[in-house]
Amino acid sequence: MQDVLPVVPRLAPLKYFNLFRLIIAGLFLVVGREMGLGSEAPALFVGLSIAYVGAALALGFPDAILRFGLDRLITLQFVIDIAALTALMWISGGFKSGMPVLMMVYLAGAGLISEGRTGLFLAALATLGVLAENLWRHYTGVDAVEFFQVGMACAGFFAIAISSRLLARRARFNEALAAERGAQLGRQQAVNERIIEDMRDGVIVMGEGGTVRQANPRASELLGMALDPGTRLVAVDAWFADCARNFSTDGCVQRLGPAGKLLRCRVASAKAAGSGDTLIYLTDYEEIQEQVQQLKLAALGRLTASMAHEIRNPLSAVTQAADLLGEEKRADVQARLTRIINDNARRIERMVREVLALGRRENILAEALPLAEFVAEVVAEVVDEFALRGNEEREVFARDIDMHATFAIDRAHMHQILGNLLGNARRYASGKPGSVRVYSYDLGAGRIALHVIDDGPGITEDQVTHIFEPFFTTDAKGTGLGLYIARELAEANGARLEFAGNEPGAHFVLTGRSQP
Known part of the structure; x- marks a missing residue:
């Protein structure tokens, strides 16, 4: 995955961080002296605070993105932040002023908002500023602190920059994954809705109160009325009230709704999907009966035609042999004709017997x-x-x-x-x-x-x-x-x-x- 934050997702956190930056700059200007800051150069402290407020205001407006571009603007803002905090630390007593702690907050924000190695660059910049300031105090003998303490703070700069960057990447990955899953879910939902709308069966989602939560057009067509969300199914037919109280997965056939169509109804619970709703499937049983009847008639037609064709041959042989038998005087020829008649008669009888066997399929013991x-x-x-x-x-x-x-x-x-x-x-x-x-x-x-x-x-x-x-x-x-x-x-x-x-x-x- 590309290691670059999209423009739009970074605008919201940048907006809030600009507000945070402006609040900090305002606090420096208003109550900075009461907090003990700028004690070594009060006039310079006030000037830096005013300049910091002005920079926060100037670079916080949306048109600044158009002038500098988002990435350059973010880098410029955080460079100004680190430089301003380093300068204020220099005239406020050095490391003991607490500015390094505030730098860590800014570095955390930079790791979440900036891209690439900008966070590490700012951590290095803050490290150079803090070390240079403490080194100057060490050589001038003005209230320097132990370099070990300073070094630990500088190591913390890099740790925070790296950690915030990893958190940003993880958040970005999860956000992209959620967006991808959301898009897939949206596409799947659209496909499912289209399938349900085009189904030949009616589908009704009934809520716990016996009201319609969702229904496809086929269900409205079968019941003969519009099934808008919120429609009470009890008003459509009393059977739905029994269904709401005691749902059963066993299918039943009955007439429902104003249309009075004979429908095959099957009820299923949606609790497995984390919902207390009930799914009702409606099938036009009259249409099924029509199709079955048509199939039966077609099969009967084919069977009748085939039987007529098959019976014609032995029946012709029987008729011809019977005609010849009346004219024939020789005993041996009469016997042969009689045998032909008997054989073909048995053939016809066997054919009828076998066809009748089909009618005994349901009488099974x-x-x-x-x-x-x-x-x-x-x-x-x-x-x-x-x-x-x-x-x-x-x-x-x-x-x-x-x-x-x-x-x-x-x-x-x-x-x-x-x-x-x-x-x-x-x-x-x-x-x-x-x-x-x-x-x-x-x-x-x-x-x-x-x-x-x-x-x-x-x-x-x-x-x-x-x-x-x-x-x-x-x-x-x-x-x-x-x-x-x-x-x-x-x-x-x-x-x-x-x-x-x-x-x-x-x-x-x-x-x-x-x-x-």
């Missing part, structure tokens, strides 16, 4: 399912669905699950999730013994992971980003809803279904709690 036993049941169902080879098909599934492991989830949801994962794994696996691996892993802290891995071709990079999207499938007979619904059901139970990569086939991980 979580329980700690014994994982080994439950996986064995689902594996048996998958084996029955995919083949009739009995034990050979069962050997495709390699299970390594702790007999004591449990998974906290709704039984029906777990059946659908696991059935989809195992069914997909078996569909793409090679069919060799152990080509589908199912194992559990205890993650600690009451968490468990269930892994399902096959040895099939895996999932390409292009497909990875779409596998959990509805109606995305690589199987001509699939609906494309299996993984999408499996993940939705997992999330509804507080679990998480993720694709962990290819090893070399697809690796899926279901993570959740071991206990409800």
Whole structure:
């Protein structure tokens, strides 16, 4: 930091020191003789006192700064001070007159007001004056004092000059730091105010008496009235009175203010910030409901369009096969057409069943399912669905699950999730013994992971980003809803279904709690 005091901060202390200088000069002129000063040359003492008063007056006016400049004026004033005090000491009995003590006061002021080494220069000037005066008295034999005493006073000159300079630097540093912090705080406050004004939520700062201390424009808009500082919130709505008495951080939804809008209100205490105020956040719940409804309608529209597209294909196949069945006389062709009808009808039924599963997300009854036993049941169902080879098909599934492991989830949801994962794994696996691996892993802290891995071709990079999207499938007979619904059901139970990569086939991980 630059070792130069700014001009404006030095003007105030210089002004007060000029007043001090004028008072001292006036005392010398008025009561100096009564104080025993100027005893060795009374007439000269009066002349020096008048000259000192004149110098204090002449250099104390603001226009003196324009003539000399601030730094030169300060140096000139203190040089005149030291010279005047030295001369007065010379004709007032020397060191015993007390002038060196007064010099120390002036040197302290010079260290606080001047810049650079001016204080040390003045201390050296005062030292030369005091030593020269005492040396003259020593050789003339006129009331000299011990040089040790004089030397200690001169050392004190330098000590005071250095100490006052260090104090001035410390004060200047603290002042600059405070100014910088103040500027930063001002900028931050301006940013915070702009953020609060532009917030989509209403913000009210309520004082201890239930009055508005501060509110952003959005709060006035939501409540339908101006919230000027001092407005009693009780007059706006009685709910604010309860809020003032018993504030709770739990959000509530209710209609407030003259506008009667449905608002979500959240209350927080500002005591942590050293204030007894209460913060009230208001959110337009009607707007949120509108947005949610729009999202629901958009999702329903996409789902309906996708289902219509997916159902059209098997329905066309059913219709065509039914038409051909009425015309066909051969038994083998009739059987094939009947099989086509049944397969596509089951496909439509499975699609409807999976979509209906989404509607059962809220009807969750979580329980700690014994994982080994439950996986064995689902594996048996998958084996029955995919083949009739009995034990050979069962050997495709390699299970390594702790007999004591449990998974906290709704039984029906777990059946659908696991059935989809195992069914997909078996569909793409090679069919060799152990080509589908199912194992559990205890993650600690009451968490468990269930892994399902096959040895099939895996999932390409292009497909990875779409596998959990509805109606995305690589199987001509699939609906494309299996993984999408499996993940939705997992999330509804507080679990998480993720694709962990290819090893070399697809690796899926279901993570959740071991206990409800």
